[in-house]
Amino acid sequence: MIFNELSNNQKKFIKSLKQSKSFRYKNKRFFIEGFRSVCEALNSDYKIDYIVVSKPFLNRFGDDFNQQVVSIRPDVKIFQATRQIYDEISDTVTPQGIMAVVEMKSFSNYTFLKKDFLIVALDMLADPGNxxxxxxxxxAAAADxxxxxxxxxxxYNSKVLRSTMGSIFHLPIIFSDDLVSTLLYLKGQGGKVVTTHLDANRYYSEIDLTGPTILVMGKEDEGVSKEVSDIS
Structure with a gap:
């Protein structure tokens, strides 16, 4: 099986996706790395522009992986890169030798929500791993x-994507420029807003999370803002 070589323009594009948030959103693209994440993308309804594999990966898994891609997404192209070039565009110390460029999806409304929805809302969460x-x-908790x-x-930070282990493709991620207004809207739809707090007088296990619920988590060192906390 012969795959086309990754072009210099593609190499520069992937590097820019890795380095620049504004470039990602301008082009509505992000890149994922690792066998599991790429497989999750292939099995999702996200549009994949192309897959890049290193020559060592190709030598070891090339034919089998190509058959897998063709059976799931026959329209997705696979490009190869030398180990040196792959290492240049990779974001990991010990890369697995496979990555993909994926188109972002927009979830601008809440028409997809179930009657008894569960949403996790994040207020100023700063750490990519978190x-x-x-x-x-x-x-894993079947949130909507x-x-x-x-x-x-x-x-779409590469560290965030790596930490999701493919879950980014399983549920909608909604961006809110005004979390207070978003929570008030969901509260108006019958949702119960529950906020986490270090000094809370009840444990999470004591809270009734049945029915429409929005669970809000805050910044690691400061918690949920007062404006958000006042809604709960």
Whole structure:
């Protein structure tokens, strides 16, 4: 099986996706890395522009992986890169040798929500690893969506995406420039707003989370803002 070589323009494009948030949003693209994340993308309804594999990966898994891609997404092209070039565009110390460029999806309304929805909302969450872990945990808990308020770390940051372990493709991520207004809207739709707090007088296990619920988590060192907390 012969794959086309990754072009210099593609190489520059991926580097820019890795380095620049504004470039990602201008082009509505992000890149993911690692076998599991790429497989999750292939099995989702996200549009994949192309996949890049290193020659060592190709030598080891090339034919089998190509057959897998063709069976799931016959329209997706695979490009190869030398180990040196792949290492240049990779964002990991010990890369697995596979990445993909993916188109962002927009979730601008809440028509997809179930009657008894569960949403996790994030207020100024700053750490990429924490953001990825929250998305992964929300996915495991069968949440219907994650809302990232203004000031949160970019969910398309490569460290965030790596930490989600593919969960980014399983549930909608909604961006809110005004989290208070968003929460008030959802509260008006029958949602119960529950905020986390270090000095709370009840544990999470004591809270009734049945029915429409929005669980709000705040910044690591400061918690949920007063404006958001006052809504709950």
């Amino acid at each position: 953001m990825g872990t929250v998305i992964r945990t929300a996915d 969506a994650v809302i990232a308020g203004k000031g949160c770390v970019d969910v």
